[in-house]
Amino acid sequence: MQEILFFVTATLCIVSALGVIFNKNVVHSALLLLINFCSLSVFYLMLNAQFLAIVQILVYAGAIVVLFLFVVMLLGADLGEDVSTWLTGWNAFLAALAIIMLTLVGTSVFESMTQGQSGNFTPDDVAKYGQAQMIGITLFTDYILAVQLAAILLLVGIVGVIWLARSDSRDLILAGKALSNKTK
Amino acid sequence: MANFIWLVIALPVLGALFNGILGRRVGYQVVSMVGPAVVLAAFLVGVGAFIDVLNHQGEAIQVHLWTWATIGNFNVPVTLLVDPVSATMVLVVTGIGFLIHVYATDYMVHHDHDHTHPDRDFARFFTFLNIFIASMLILVLGNNYALMFVGWELVGACSYLLIGFWYDRTEDPQRAIEIDGAESVSIPSLLSPAASGMKAFVVNRIGDVGFALGIFLIWSTIGSLEFTTVFEKVHELDHNTISWIALLLFVGAMGKSAQIPLYVWLPDAMAGPTPVSALIHAATMVTAGVYMIVRSHAIYNLAPEVSLFIAFVGAITAFIAGTIALVQVDLKRVLAYSTVSQLGYMFMAVGVGAYSSGMFHLVTHAFFKACLFLGAGSVMHALHDVIDIRRMGGLKDKMPHTYRTFFIAGLALAGIPPMSGFFSKDEIMAKAFEASPILWGIGIVTAGMTAFYTFRAIFIAFHGEPRDHHLYEHAHENRSAVTVPLWILAALATFGGLLGLPAPILNELGIPIPHLLDNWLKPVLEIAHAAEHGEAHHLSFMTEVVLLLTSSVVAIGSVGLAYFFYVVNPEIPKNLARTTRPLFAVLANKYYVDEIYNSIIVQPALNLSKTMAQGVDMVIIDKGIVDGVAKVIGMIGGLLGDLQSGYIRHYALATFIGALLMVGYFFFR
Amino acid sequence: MIDQIPLSYYLLLSAILFTIGAGGVLIRRNAIIILMCVEMMMNAVNLTFIAFSRYLQSADGQIFVFMIMVVAAVEVAVGLALLVELNRHREAVNIDEFNSLKG
Numbered sequence: 001m002q003e004i005l006f007f008v009t010a011t012l013c014i015v016s017a018l019g020v021i022f023n024k025n026v027v028h029s030a031l032l033l034l035i036n037f038c039s040l041s042v043f044y045l046m047l048n049a050q051f052l053a054i055v056q057i058l059v060y061a062g063a064i065v066v067l068f069l070f071v072v073m074l075l076g077a078d079l080g081e082d083v084s085t086w087l088t089g090w091n092a093f094l095a096a097l098a099i100i101m102l103t104l105v106g107t108s109v110f111e112s113m114t115q116g117q118s119g120n121f122t123p124d125d126v127a128k129y130g131q132a133q134m135i136g137i138t139l140f141t142d143y144i145l146a147v148q149l150a151a152i153l154l155l156v157g158i159v160g161v162i163w164l165a166r167s168d169s170r171d172l173i174l175a176g177k178a179l180s181n182k183t184k
Numbered sequence: 185m186a187n188f189i190w191l192v193i194a195l196p197v198l199g200a201l202f203n204g205i206l207g208r209r210v211g212y213q214v215v216s217m218v219g220p221a222v223v224l225a226a227f228l229v230g231v232g233a234f235i236d237v238l239n240h241q242g243e244a245i246q247v248h249l250w251t252w253a254t255i256g257n258f259n260v261p262v263t264l265l266v267d268p269v270s271a272t273m274v275l276v277v278t279g280i281g282f283l284i285h286v287y288a289t290d291y292m293v294h295h296d297h298d299h300t301h302p303d304r305d306f307a308r309f310f311t312f313l314n315i316f317i318a319s320m321l322i323l324v325l326g327n328n329y330a331l332m333f334v335g336w337e338l339v340g341a342c343s344y345l346l347i348g349f350w351y352d353r354t355e356d357p358q359r360a361i362e363i364d365g366a367e368s369v370s371i372p373s374l375l376s377p378a379a380s381g382m383k384a385f386v387v388n389r390i391g392d393v394g395f396a397l398g399i400f401l402i403w404s405t406i407g408s409l410e411f412t413t414v415f416e417k418v419h420e421l422d423h424n425t426i427s428w429i430a431l432l433l434f435v436g437a438m439g440k441s442a443q444i445p446l447y448v449w450l451p452d453a454m455a456g457p458t459p460v461s462a463l464i465h466a467a468t469m470v471t472a473g474v475y476m477i478v479r480s481h482a483i484y485n486l487a488p489e490v491s492l493f494i495a496f497v498g499a500i501t502a503f504i505a506g507t508i509a510l511v512q513v514d515l516k517r518v519l520a521y522s523t524v525s526q527l528g529y530m531f532m533a534v535g536v537g538a539y540s541s542g543m544f545h546l547v548t549h550a551f552f553k554a555c556l557f558l559g560a561g562s563v564m565h566a567l568h569d570v571i572d573i574r575r576m577g578g579l580k581d582k583m584p585h586t587y588r589t590f591f592i593a594g595l596a597l598a599g600i601p602p603m604s605g606f607f608s609k610d611e612i613m614a615k616a617f618e619a620s621p622i623l624w625g626i627g628i629v630t631a632g633m634t635a636f637y638t639f640r641a642i643f644i645a646f647h648g649e650p651r652d653h654h655l656y657e658h659a660h661e662n663r664s665a666v667t668v669p670l671w672i673l674a675a676l677a678t679f680g681g682l683l684g685l686p687a688p689i690l691n692e693l694g695i696p697i698p699h700l701l702d703n704w705l706k707p708v709l710e711i712a713h714a715a716e717h718g719e720a721h722h723l724s725f726m727t728e729v730v731l732l733l734t735s736s737v738v739a740i741g742s743v744g745l746a747y748f749f750y751v752v753n754p755e756i757p758k759n760l761a762r763t764t765r766p767l768f769a770v771l772a773n774k775y776y777v778d779e780i781y782n783s784i785i786v787q788p789a790l791n792l793s794k795t796m797a798q799g800v801d802m803v804i805i806d807k808g809i810v811d812g813v814a815k816v817i818g819m820i821g822g823l824l825g826d827l828q829s830g831y832i833r834h835y836a837l838a839t840f841i842g843a844l845l846m847v848g849y850f851f852f853r
Numbered sequence: 854m855i856d857q858i859p860l861s862y863y864l865l866l867s868a869i870l871f872t873i874g875a876g877g878v879l880i881r882r883n884a885i886i887i888l889m890c891v892e893m894m895m896n897a898v899n900l901t902f903i904a905f906s907r908y909l910q911s912a913d914g915q916i917f918v919f920m921i922m923v924v925a926a927v928e929v930a931v932g933l934a935l936l937v938e939l940n941r942h943r944e945a946v947n948i949d950e951f952n953s954l955k956g
Contacts, residue, residue, distance in 0.1 A: 021877035047907040138912045150923045157927035164934040
């Protein structure tokens with residue numbers, strides 16, 4: 001049962017991933033990316049990480065993909081490029097070969113690195129205390145500093161984005177443009 | 185009071201700080217109060233220390249202040265040594281220093297129709313003078329060679345600063361000496377103060393290298409630099425090492441005390457203000473070499489060959505400098521060569537083991553030579569810095585105080601009985617005769633020349649008809665700040681002889697007067713005395729008397745000869761100059777020593793420096809190594825710059841390749 | 854409840870996803886797609902973390918993923934803002950037109 005679910009989801013995941021990079025239409029790419037993210041959240045559920053599965057849906061599907069779509073909407077959907085110029089059969093074969101080789105190499109390397117320290121995050125405990133609660137306790141005790149830094153990072157990100165989106169930041173970019181024209 | 189001996193150093197330092205920091209703001213009147221006052225205070229402390237030593241029967245008092253450096257077993261304590269020798273030096277330095285400070289308060293001010301113009305750098309002058317006093321006291325009071333070396337270098341630096349005090353003055357050409365009926369003799373121009381200071385500094389460095397090497401050798405063989413330890417252990421060393429130590433230390437003395445072959449800086453040092461010439465280049469600093477050898481007598485007693493060498497270097501220096509002084513036309517240079525000559529006498533004395541005689545002559549020389557220099561300065565001051573004796577003449581009526589004191593000090597320098605110079609010089613001559621009649625022979629000839637050139641200068645400058653009427657009209661006697669020190673020094677030059685009356689003769693005649701200075705220094709020089717008495721090689725009474733009479737006769741005769749030459753019959757020296765013109769030219773040009781040094785040492789050194797600077801430094805190091813490194817890095821940067829295509833994809837690819845390589849490393853490991 | 858799926862399956866899937874993402878970054882010229890591919894690579898890594906977290910029974914991997922998500926959110930926000938800004942001036946999202954970093 002588990003294996004069937006795994007292989008079906010994995011196929012969906014890989015196909016949607018390939019779709020993202022081989023699709024001409026940017027909106028389609030974004031939607032395929034959404035599928036890809038959702039299939040990953042299935043894996044998270046299978047891996048007993050329910051909290052992160054929900055976060056994955058909320059953050060990636062709910063925020064990031066929507067953000068992509070917004071930007072596409074802002075810039076216009078006709079920004080795609082002609083994929084057929086470079087996507088020939090031979091190139092696709094080579095790319096597939098490279099992907100397979102690399103994944104084999106990568107996997108075997110990762111497999112050799114499984115001698116990590118076992119924790120006390122057993123399924124029994126998870127069942128007893130609840131997934132989100134245990135993550136929360138760990139997050140706000142052992143990793144409190146990281147949480148604070150993440151908060152600061154988010155703040156910086158917000159400020160940065162606001163600054164970039166300001167209309168008068170154009171002047172700076174115009175200056176950069178003039179400079180790059182000069183060097184051309 | 186000896187425990188407060190550090191005050192004699194601290195007070196001038198304080199004065200220097202005050203004059204250096206506030207001097208410009210408070211005005212020259214305050215500086216002329218503070219400058220001499222601190223030296224006077226130091227002198228009073230010195231007198232207190234002197235009385236203390238007197239009460240201790242000459243026992244040395246060590247005042248430990250702090251430890252300067254301790255590295256392993258290398259230890260430099262800042263400890264001041266108060267014993268008869270250093271107490272004497274302290275009194276000479278601070279006493280004469282005070283008089284010269286007072287003198288300088290007027291000398292450094294120009295009076296012009298009731299207006300006073302202090303020198304532009306009045307405060308700087310007194311700052312340097314105060315620093316000099318402090319440095320000289322460090323030199324004489326240190327109880328180890330390291331501290332002595334510190335003082336030694338500091339006085340050298342002060343000398344440099346003060347010679348070049350008027351650093352913006354330029355080279356001063358000297359008028360050629362005209363000889364009737366023969367071609368005139370051209371003489372080199374006087375170096376600018378800045379160049380003179382540099383010359384003094386560089387020549388002194390040569391000596392200082394020797395001195396430093398000597399100190400290193402003492403340290404590496406004995407393992408201590410403290411005088412007491414060194415002198416206790418020095419006899420354990422082998423003879424060669426002792427000789428090397430003695431010789432290297434003497435090289436330092438050669439530089440500092442202007443002995444052949446390093447005497448050339450002293451005459452040029454006269455470019456400094458006259459109080460400096462009097463204080464540093466006559467009375468105190470240049471005698472540091474003599475002091476050092478007296479202090480190190482335990483070493484020199486064990487190196488008789490080196491001592492004899494020193495005696496001969498001293499004698500030859502005395503003679504050579506004396507001959508040059510015979511024909512100089514610059515009043516201060518006559519005195520400068522005379523100083524070199526008299527320092528030669530002192531080295532002759534310490535070379536033959538007569539350390540107390542050397543000290544005796546050091547003290548009396550300080551008195552009369554300071555007086556002579558100050559007198560020369562007084563003349564310069566009155567004549568608006570003219571120092572060429574050919575433009576003087578007849579000044580004795582215009583400047584009676586200067587004339588009289590100059591005359592008295594001249595008598596002392598000439599060695600006319602019963603002036604101080606007579607006793608001290610005669611003592612040296614007697615001791616030299618004991619050691620070697622050759623030394624005595626050189627000495628007596630030099631003594632005759634000394635008397636001659638001193639009175640030649642006096643007769644030309646002060647007697648006869650005025651040669652430059654304009655200058656003569658403007659000449660005037662100086663204020664009491666100048667004349668009072670002159671008179672005090674003249675008195676000291678007259679009665680200084682009482683410190684060392686010829687006891688052997690007087691005792692023989694039934695007058696029980698002791699040799700005061702001899703007895704006073706005895707505790708320090710005990711070893712020397714023991715050696716002297718051990719040899720029991722004393723001159724007979726008759727020899728002593730004959731020597732005494734000979735030198736008196738030579739001195740008086742030479743003065744008479746000078747009188748005959750320059751007052752009675754001025755044609756004689758002119759005829760003499762004409763008939764012996766080549767010799768005259770050589771002497772007037774100081775044996776061309778400066779020219780010889782210039783061509784065999786200075787120019788090659790300059791050329792080498794130029795090669796190093798323009799060839800090695802600018803081409804090989806600057807262009808080759810420094811620029812080369814920059815160029816190679818720039819080239820590498822240019823090559824690597826081509827890798828920067830600006831396309832994000834290329835950077836990403838490079839990153840992935842890097843990641844792959846790392847993964848591959850783990851995989852194939 | 855011990856999972857039946859071996860760890861290596863997840864690792865293999867993660868590696869495939871990562872490589873596809875990397876390939877996308879290299880071959881696509883559209884800046885928006887490139888950003889998507891970067892997100893995909895991050896997700897591949899997240900999967901690895903969670904898989905290891907599961908098999909080592911440690912919460913640390915999940916914390917890492919959580920942090921990566923925060924960073925990814927910020928990164929996308931800033932990256933897209935930059936993109937919009939670039940597009941305003943260059944009227945292009947083709948990264949081959951931006952090479953002013955050329956040395």
